[in-house]
Amino acid sequence: MPASSPYNALLARVPVARRAHDGAQARTAYWEYGDAAAPVTILAVHGFRGDHHGLEPVVAHLPEVRWIMPDLPGFGETPALASGAHDLATYAAWLREFAAAVAPGAVVLGHSFGSIVAAGAVADGLDTPRLILVNPIGAPALEGPRGVLTRLAVAYYAASAWLPRRLGSWLLRSRAIVRVMSIVMAYTRDRTLRRFIHDQHDRYFSLFSDRDTLRQAFVTSVANDVRASAPRIAQPTLLIAAVQDDITPIAAERRLATLFPDARLVEIDGVGHLIHYEKPAEAADAIREFLGA
Template sequence: MPATSPYAARLAEVPVERREVEIDGSVTAYWVYGPPPAEAAATIVAVHGFRGEHHGLEPVIAFLPGVRVLSPDLPGFGETPPLPSGRHDLEAYTGWLTAFTAAVAPGAVVLGHSFGSIVASAAVAEGLRTPRLILINPIGAPALEGPKGLLTRLAILYYTLGARLPERLGTALLRHPLIVRAMSIAMAKTKDPVLRRFIHDQHDTYFSRFADRDQLHDAFVTSVSHDVRAFAPRIDVPTLLIAAQRDDITPIEAERRLATMFPHAELVEIADVGHLIHYETPAEAAAAIRRFLRLPVAPGR
């Protein structure tokens, strides 16, 4: 039985519509939340993290009433098939995001979470036009240098085995529910049992919705081979970093250094949360976004 979302009531008040758009010969599935363009206080294109899909950012969207959010499934995840080229490196993902934004919401604010922060930053640095950039749990340092670098090395071994074992066995390893649950437990910081059940249910339900093991391995290599630092100096639009003080992937000290690398950046730190800001503290993240976009305070806050 699915776990109850603590944010279900709020999200139910937000209009949502599934759409598709052809990008470079392939179909991208995306979801449009909020009012039509003429009535929206702002429009955001939101890019989810590694092994996630559009559902992961819904708790934040629930606290952004009046904002139009277009949330695609990244190529190879959720309902979007892999890229026709078969390449899932950073250049391919940034090219896809630039084309997607131009097709469905040119001039929108761009938001990226975790791996999405790398894709969004690289795209903006390479010329994707946006008035503002928002990064949640940005990858602000090499994964191998984080406080849990050993776990990253184990993850590299895990994805390598998944790619090299016989296909059926490798795919089963990558989708194994015990490993997915272990990842979820490692990332969650909340002690609230209801919220923990919801987080684990989200990962159980959506974390294995990748297209195939080769695409997943390529995306993983991309995620651990890059970080936002390489692109920050070339991003000349106002940028908001929403960082967690207990993030095991990028420590807060590295996030503070990252903020100084942008020409125009603001850092908002959230205490008592790790790499799951979008699940554990979405109200705080949304409040920071509203301030950054100079929007009125959300009703009920």
């Protein structure tokens, strides 16, 4: 039985419609939340192994904005790209094409792995007035406080690729391993919220298209970070970082903010890498103030 979401009542008040866009390399599934006539549209890019559901708690706390939320190619309801390549350049090109067709002029937001894709796309010319990065990947994952766990993840994905396809795919979708990932990432001690987070990961973390695409996306996530794109982003940028994030430490996020020509950093205490689940109200407040400015 699915765990109850603490954000259901708020989210229920936001209209939502599923749509699709036929792009050059994939039919991208996306969801439109809020009033189509809203003065501001945010194009939001989710994190690794998730899909658009992960950012819904932030949507619930920012209903005055129109949200466009696609599933990344190879995740959720969007198939892998026709080229078969899922590196940063290809993801960024996909996002530029999707934004131009579906959400021209939208503010761009990226969470975690989505921060790498969003920053890369904007640095390469995606037309947006502002950029928002939540839990941005501001340093190499292998150098973070949990670099050992990252190395274990590298071995896990390598083993999944080496094993026979059926066995490797089973390993990637193992509920036990997904639960371990969820336990490691969750910071909150609130039992109801933890149940919700684990349920979200149980339901959506294994909806990737195939193991080859997943491995490529994982390699992209650990081989890149936002630092390379930051100096080439002229737009005002908001970084929403977690003080207890052990994927990118807060000290690295503070250094990252200095690499942008125009960036402000909002630090949220009492949360790790799951701001979108554990502190969505605080994230929404920071976004609202940034947009108002």
